[in-house]
Amino acid sequence: MSNVRHQNAQYSRSHALRDRPRIFISHASSDTWVARQIEAQVRACGADTFLDCEHIEHGDDFEDKIISAASDCTELVVLFTPTAKDRKYVWMEIGMFLGARKRIVGVLYGVRKHEIATDQFTPVALKRLDCVDLNDVETYFGEVSRRCASWGVQHG
Amino acid sequence: MPPGGFNMADVFISSSVEDRLRVTAITKELEALGVTVWKDQDIRAGENWVETMDTALRDAKVMVLCITPRFLASDWCRMEIGVALSRAKAGEGRMMPVLLSDAPHSSLLERFQTLDARELPAQAIAANIKRALEADA
Numbered sequence: 001m002s003n004v005r006h007q008n009a010q011y012s013r014s015h016a017l018r019d020r021p022r023i024f025i026s027h028a029s030s031d032t033w034v035a036r037q038i039e040a041q042v043r044a045c046g047a048d049t050f051l052d053c054e055h056i057e058h059g060d061d062f063e064d065k066i067i068s069a070a071s072d073c074t075e076l077v078v079l080f081t082p083t084a085k086d087r088k089y090v091w092m093e094i095g096m097f098l099g100a101r102k103r104i105v106g107v108l109y110g111v112r113k114h115e116i117a118t119d120q121f122t123p124v125a126l127k128r129l130d131c132v133d134l135n136d137v138e139t140y141f142g143e144v145s146r147r148c149a150s151w152g153v154q155h156g
Numbered sequence: 157m158p159p160g161g162f163n164m165a166d167v168f169i170s171s172s173v174e175d176r177l178r179v180t181a182i183t184k185e186l187e188a189l190g191v192t193v194w195k196d197q198d199i200r201a202g203e204n205w206v207e208t209m210d211t212a213l214r215d216a217k218v219m220v221l222c223i224t225p226r227f228l229a230s231d232w233c234r235m236e237i238g239v240a241l242s243r244a245k246a247g248e249g250r251m252m253p254v255l256l257s258d259a260p261h262s263s264l265l266e267r268f269q270t271l272d273a274r275e276l277p278a279q280a281i282a283a284n285i286k287r288a289l290e291a292d293a
Contacts, residue, residue: 063264070238071245091231092264095238099213100246 020153021144022048024073026093028083029053034109034134035079041141042077046148052089070096075103077140080131081110105140106131165194166289168216170236172226178256178278179222185282191289213239218250218289223265224257237264244268252288254281 023042027035032053039049050069052062066089070076076097084090097104106129108116113131132140167186171179183193194212213219219240227233241264244251253270273281 063267067241067245070242085231088231088234091234092238092241095235095240096242097238098235099239099242 018048018072018074020046020048020151021075021147022050022073023144024050024069024076024093024097025079026076026084026090027051027079028081028087028090030083031079031081031109038077038079038107038137041137042144045141045144046153047144066093067096071100073097073102075105078104078106078129080106080108080116085111104129107134107137107140108132109134165192165212165216167191167218167220167285168194168213169220169222170227170233170240171195171222172224172230172233174226175222175224175256181278182222182281182285185278186285189282189286191282191286213243216249217292218252218285219243220285221251221253221265223253223255223259223262223270225259228259228262250288250292252285254285 025035025039025042035051036054039051039054042049050073052066052069055065055069070093076093078084078090078094094104106116108131113133116131169179169183179195183195186193194216213236221227221233221237221240240249240251243249251268253265253268254273255270256273258274271281271284273284276284
């Protein structure tokens with residue numbers, strides 16, 4: 001029960017500071033084009049986004065920006081690819097959202113759900129995440145649209 | 157497991173499996189000081205990792221990260237760094253990096269006061285962790 005209260009407190013804190021959901025898109029640099037397509041669709045649903053290549057400028061403190069954005073965003077989308085599994089910031093970003101008990105959705109591209117489920121090196125926590133194949137990502141956009149509507153946001 | 161099951165531990169220790177001998181020694185010293193400890197190595201094997209980590213890591217007053225090259229190279233440990241960061245950022249616990257051996261530069265962890273424990277015995281490391289715990293009491 002205390003965890004539920006904690007989760008609600010975290011959610012309320014993020015919620016109180018924003019007028020719409022803000023979605024952190026975690027990806028490997030080699031998957032940037034795909035990540036940008038997801039970002040465009042999420043924004044069209046009415047949500048704000050954080051994509052490191054878009055929102056971090058030369059000279060910025062990269063890690064500070066990541067930490068602040070994770071704190072500010074209401075949910076995380078992980079573009080889970082074979083490359084992303086080897087990117088250290090992807091794992092740290094997952095941990096930050098797990099720690100804050102915020103929603104995490106995996107978008108699988110080049111990785112199958114059963115491969116994650118059976119990979120002995122993938123933490124159990126990730127095996128339990130909501131995952132959607134990139135080919136079915138429209139279902140996730142539909143969920144984002146509904147969440148935006150619940151915040152009173154018109155479609156972007 | 158600390159007394160009372162999952163309810164509360166003072167300290168959560170995140171470490172690489174390969175560093176288990178030194179971590180076990182630190183844990184024993186902490187327990188001798190009356191500090192309850194959760195080691196992530198104890199819970200990774202279980203299917204209830206999420207629930208257990210939720211309780212153990214969230215409720216811990218001090219989150220100790222045992223920094224070694226193997227720790228920084230581990231996906232799992234990176235994820236736990238993220239959990240600890242989010243809690244520290246929210247003011248819900250103290251994140252305490254403990255440098256156990258020479259490790260690659262990490263600007264991320266430099267943001268936090270790091271205990272240089274490369275030459276320290278387990279007893280001294282435990283005493284430092286207990287001091288950090290008491291500082292937040």
